[in-house]
Amino acid sequence: MAENLRSGDAQGTSTETTGSIHDERQTSEQSADLPGSTDDSLNSYQKRHRSTPPWVWIVAVIAAVAIAAGGVFAYRHANSSSSVAETSQSISIGLKLAPTNLDIRNEAGAALDQVLIGNVYEGLVARNSENAVVPALAKSWTISKDAKTYTFTLHAGERFSNGDALDSKDVVWSLNSLIDNDYVNAQALANVESVSADGTTTVVLKLKAPDAALLWNLTGRAGLVLDEEAHYDAKTQAIGSGPYLVDSFKQNESLTLKANPRYWGSHQAKTHTVVLRYITDDNAAINALKSNNVQVLAPITANLSSSVSNDGDVVVKAGNDTDKFVLAFNSTGPKTADKRVRQAIRYAIDNKALISSRGGADELLGGPIPSLDPGYEDLTKLYPFNQNKAKELLSEAGYSTSKPLKLDFEYANIYGTEIGDQLRSQLKAVGIDLNVKVVEFSAWLNDVYTNKNYDLSLVDHNESHDFNAWANPEYYFNYDNKQVQELYAKAVSSTSDAAYESYLKQAARLVSEDAPADWLFNYRVTTAYRKSVTGFPLNLNQSLLPLWNVQNKA
Amino acid sequence: MRFLLRRSALLLAALFGMSVLIFIALRVLPGDVASVMAGLNATPARVAALRQELGLNRSYLQQYVDWSGNVIHGNLGVSVLTGRDVGAQILSRVQITFPLILLGLFLACLFGIPLGCASILAPHAGVRQGLHMLALVGGALPALWGAMLFIMLFAKGSGLIKIFPSQGFPDEGWKQPVSACASLVLPALTVGIIVGASIMRYTRSALQEMLASEFVDMGMACGMTRVQAVLRIGLRIVSPQLVSVIGMTFAEMITGVMVIENLFALPGIGSMLVTDVGNRDLLTVQSELFVLAAFFLCIGFAVDVVHRILDPRLKGAALLASAEGMQ
Numbered sequence: 024m025a026e027n028l029r030s031g032d033a034q035g036t037s038t039e040t041t042g043s044i045h046d047e048r049q050t051s052e053q054s055a056d057l058p059g060s061t062d063d064s065l066n067s068y069q070k071r072h073r074s075t076p077p078w079v080w081i082v083a084v085i086a087a088v089a090i091a092a093g094g095v096f097a098y099r100h101a102n103s104s105s106s107v108a109e110t111s112q113s114i115s116i117g118l119k120l121a122p123t124n125l126d127i128r129n130e131a132g133a134a135l136d137q138v139l140i141g142n143v144y145e146g147l148v149a150r151n152s153e154n155a156v157v158p159a160l161a162k163s164w165t166i167s168k169d170a171k172t173y174t175f176t177l178h179a180g181e182r183f184s185n186g187d188a189l190d191s192k193d194v195v196w197s198l199n200s201l202i203d204n205d206y207v208n209a210q211a212l213a214n215v216e217s218v219s220a221d222g223t224t225t226v227v228l229k230l231k232a233p234d235a236a237l238l239w240n241l242t243g244r245a246g247l248v249l250d251e252e253a254h255y256d257a258k259t260q261a262i263g264s265g266p267y268l269v270d271s272f273k274q275n276e277s278l279t280l281k282a283n284p285r286y287w288g289s290h291q292a293k294t295h296t297v298v299l300r301y302i303t304d305d306n307a308a309i310n311a312l313k314s315n316n317v318q319v320l321a322p323i324t325a326n327l328s329s330s331v332s333n334d335g336d337v338v339v340k341a342g343n344d345t346d347k348f349v350l351a352f353n354s355t356g357p358k359t360a361d362k363r364v365r366q367a368i369r370y371a372i373d374n375k376a377l378i379s380s381r382g383g384a385d386e387l388l389g390g391p392i393p394s395l396d397p398g399y400e401d402l403t404k405l406y407p408f409n410q411n412k413a414k415e416l417l418s419e420a421g422y423s424t425s426k427p428l429k430l431d432f433e434y435a436n437i438y439g440t441e442i443g444d445q446l447r448s449q450l451k452a453v454g455i456d457l458n459v460k461v462v463e464f465s466a467w468l469n470d471v472y473t474n475k476n477y478d479l480s481l482v483d484h485n486e487s488h489d490f491n492a493w494a495n496p497e498y499y500f501n502y503d504n505k506q507v508q509e510l511y512a513k514a515v516s517s518t519s520d521a522a523y524e525s526y527l528k529q530a531a532r533l534v535s536e537d538a539p540a541d542w543l544f545n546y547r548v549t550t551a552y553r554k555s556v557t558g559f560p561l562n563l564n565q566s567l568l569p570l571w572n573v574q575n576k577a
Numbered sequence: 578m579r580f581l582l583r584r585s586a587l588l589l590a591a592l593f594g595m596s597v598l599i600f601i602a603l604r605v606l607p608g609d610v611a612s613v614m615a616g617l618n619a620t621p622a623r624v625a626a627l628r629q630e631l632g633l634n635r636s637y638l639q640q641y642v643d644w645s646g647n648v649i650h651g652n653l654g655v656s657v658l659t660g661r662d663v664g665a666q667i668l669s670r671v672q673i674t675f676p677l678i679l680l681g682l683f684l685a686c687l688f689g690i691p692l693g694c695a696s697i698l699a700p701h702a703g704v705r706q707g708l709h710m711l712a713l714v715g716g717a718l719p720a721l722w723g724a725m726l727f728i729m730l731f732a733k734g735s736g737l738i739k740i741f742p743s744q745g746f747p748d749e750g751w752k753q754p755v756s757a758c759a760s761l762v763l764p765a766l767t768v769g770i771i772v773g774a775s776i777m778r779y780t781r782s783a784l785q786e787m788l789a790s791e792f793v794d795m796g797m798a799c800g801m802t803r804v805q806a807v808l809r810i811g812l813r814i815v816s817p818q819l820v821s822v823i824g825m826t827f828a829e830m831i832t833g834v835m836v837i838e839n840l841f842a843l844p845g846i847g848s849m850l851v852t853d854v855g856n857r858d859l860l861t862v863q864s865e866l867f868v869l870a871a872f873f874l875c876i877g878f879a880v881d882v883v884h885r886i887l888d889p890r891l892k893g894a895a896l897l898a899s900a901e902g903m904q
Binding site: 132258273275300302313465468 | 614622659745748844
């Protein structure tokens with residue numbers, strides 16, 4: 024038995040970390056004596072003195088596994104995780120991008136607008152699911168003939184969740200402090216000359232010049248009304264006048280909202296507790312939905328949605344949104360300053376293929392304005408997928424197979440690696456070498472946004488009404504077109520909606536023709552929810568997520 | 578006593594070196610927290626104002642002195658992004674990562690050591706080979722794969738046998754011990770399999786050498802069977818090495834469980850670090866990394882001390898050699 028115990032394999036199996044310890048321990052053992060303590064045990068051994076039968080080993084192995092397995096099954100009757108919502112009194116919703124903190128004044132990012140605006144903080148006006156302006160704290164408003172004076176009338180008896188009354192003084196203070204302190208989104212009120220109160224329920228905004236976008240801007244952070252008297256840590260708490268209040272916020276984990284017992288308005292919360300869970304990993308999110316840890320998942324990756332849509336209890340639906348996946352070409356870049364190069368890239372991109380590889384929910388978008396925004400028109404015919412045209416333009420610009428065009432493409436890792444791989448292979452087909460760099464968002468901010476040091480870059484610009492980026496030569500696009508800037512200025516200062524839209528339309532067409540970017544697609548958010556859930560908004564739910572109407576009737 | 582003094586001095590020097598290294602390494606990263614906070618529509622003026630406000634314009638030396646001074650006083654600082662105390666943040670995360678590692682390591686030893694012994698001593702070549710293959714496969718298993726496998730088998734909702742939650746941690750944390758434990762089972766199993774395989778391989782190779790050593794011959798001369806001798810004498814002789822390996826594995830796992838925490842949506846140390854580095858919340862990351870590094874070094878320190886207790890033959894020279902070997 025002794026001889027055949029040695030199985031003949033090499034001894035290089037110990038892990039890297041152990042190598043050094045292992046070697047030097049060997050040397051000290053060579054010269055060592057037997058530990059004295061074995062003597063006792065040797066004596067006892069001599070009494071027994073028999074060899075172990077083979078079955079003992081098999082039993083030992085099985086026992087080891089069985090103990091482990093036993094440990095596993097011991098939990099079999101353990102209670103389910105507490106996070107499962109059983110009653111209609113609570114609901115859990117899985118989201119993807121988490122806000123870093125709750126400071127709506129200083130912390131940028133759509134993740135914060137999404138959960139706080141309309142739920143915890145309210146604005147003078149709000150947006151509905153069709154992206155149109157509707158009353159909120161202001162029940163009505165009038166606009167003067169010259170479009171320079173806006174008069175808002177508040178509901179009587181409005182109050183904050185801490186019991187403080189909300190009247191015109193709070194509105195004036197909120198808007199003025201936003202402008203004075205240059206808080207996030209202050210530029211939306213750049214045209215405002217003064218904000219004043221007239222009695223307790225009337226607020227008057229006077230403008231330096233007409234601003235057709237003002238009303239819509241007030242639906243976002245610019246129009247929020249905060250309580251001047253309330254003192255709280257804005258990073259971890261939020262005190263507003265909405266149907267919900269913040270119960271607890273765990274960074275990157277969850278935000279728990281509870282119905283506001285002092286809510287003043289008509290959007291009374293239908294569910295007492297709403298837990299918003301932030302799950303970054305797509306597979307983890309699907310598992311959370313399947314195991315009922317969340318009853319809603321927004322967004323769900325369209326590609327993965329098939330794994331839950333077979334489940335009779337789950338509904339999967341896509342909604343419209345204003346997200347534009349903008350593949351920007353640096354308009355002053357060494358190679359991309361050449362319009363022919365930019366046009367060639369637009370012809371070379373097969374947007375339909377990109378969309379179908381993502382699950383097919385997204386829509387084609389040919390220009391800077393998405394279908395939910397004023398000034399939209401279908402511009403997808405301007406640069407259809409045409410590889411021959413792309414090659415022609417590239418050879419005009421002086422590139423060939425012997426002298427290929429090499430471009431750097433840098434974007435943030437939140438958008439995944441697939442999109443970079445696809446664009447690389449699509450552009451390779453027309454002779455463009457794309458060097459793809461997927462970096463952290465903070466690195467992207469540094470290289471592209473701040474230093475404008477890039478050839479190609481990709482960002483999901485999710486804001487609505489954000490055409491101004493193309494009229495701002497300082498923005499990271501480096502796009503400077505006087506005609507577009509004039510048209511945009513005319514649009515903003517127009518006093519009728521029709522004029523506003525027609526100027527925007529003209530400007531958007533010009534921008535698209537210039538090819539400072541390719542709008543890869545208009546992202547449509549796919550939401551999955553259990554059949555027992557009602558009232559969950561499907562449209563625009565990544566920018567604004569009104570929760571007052573959501574219920575889980577399980 | 579002299580040993581302890583020496584070893585402590587070494588520890589302190591290493592901690593200082595670590596703090597400098599961490600500080601410098603983080604300053605190499607592009608981007609800063611001010612631009613992250615200001616977002617995509619910020620004017621350069623606003624970013625500059627934020628920078629001033631957050632003290633990012635001070636010299637690096639000044640920043641280092643301020644930070645390290647605070648750490649020496651036990652104050653890890655407050656995150657400029659979240660407004661939370663970094664120490665408290667680490668504590669709340671450790672409550673998840675630590676039990677996960679301990680449970681995983683316990684399972685790993687439970688699998689690894691007996692199976693490692695069996696893969697040497699089992700009387701049938703087939704069993705030995707099979708176990709050896711098992712160790713190799715377990716060691717080569719990507720964490721992601723293992724985790725998915727366990728989720729498919731045992732997860733509530735999507736598994737074949739719906740037993741354990743596979744997502745997240747109960748809201749009340751350890752106030753609900755049963756569900757807290759339950760939510761750690763699958764991740765710990767994943768950790769246990771992967772780490773267990775390496776412990777198994779290590780046990781195996783250590784015992785293999787024992788097989789041929791004179792200690793075992795001596796034991797057999799005293800009337801033991803080979804198996805008894807290896808288990809009784811051999812295992813005892815290699816136990817200090819095993820302790821070192823398990824100790825170092827433990828320290829490694831702190832960062833090693835990141836992927837697993839992410840998959841099971843557990844709010845542990847791993848996900849915290851990834852987020853804070855991404856946000857360039859450097860002051861916070863500095864403190865977090867320093868705490869982890871300190872922990873790592875202390876484990877090394879503890880392993881050396883335990884080593885000495887287990888193996889009284891170690892004396893000055895050998896000890897120093899081993900201490901350097903550990904670093």
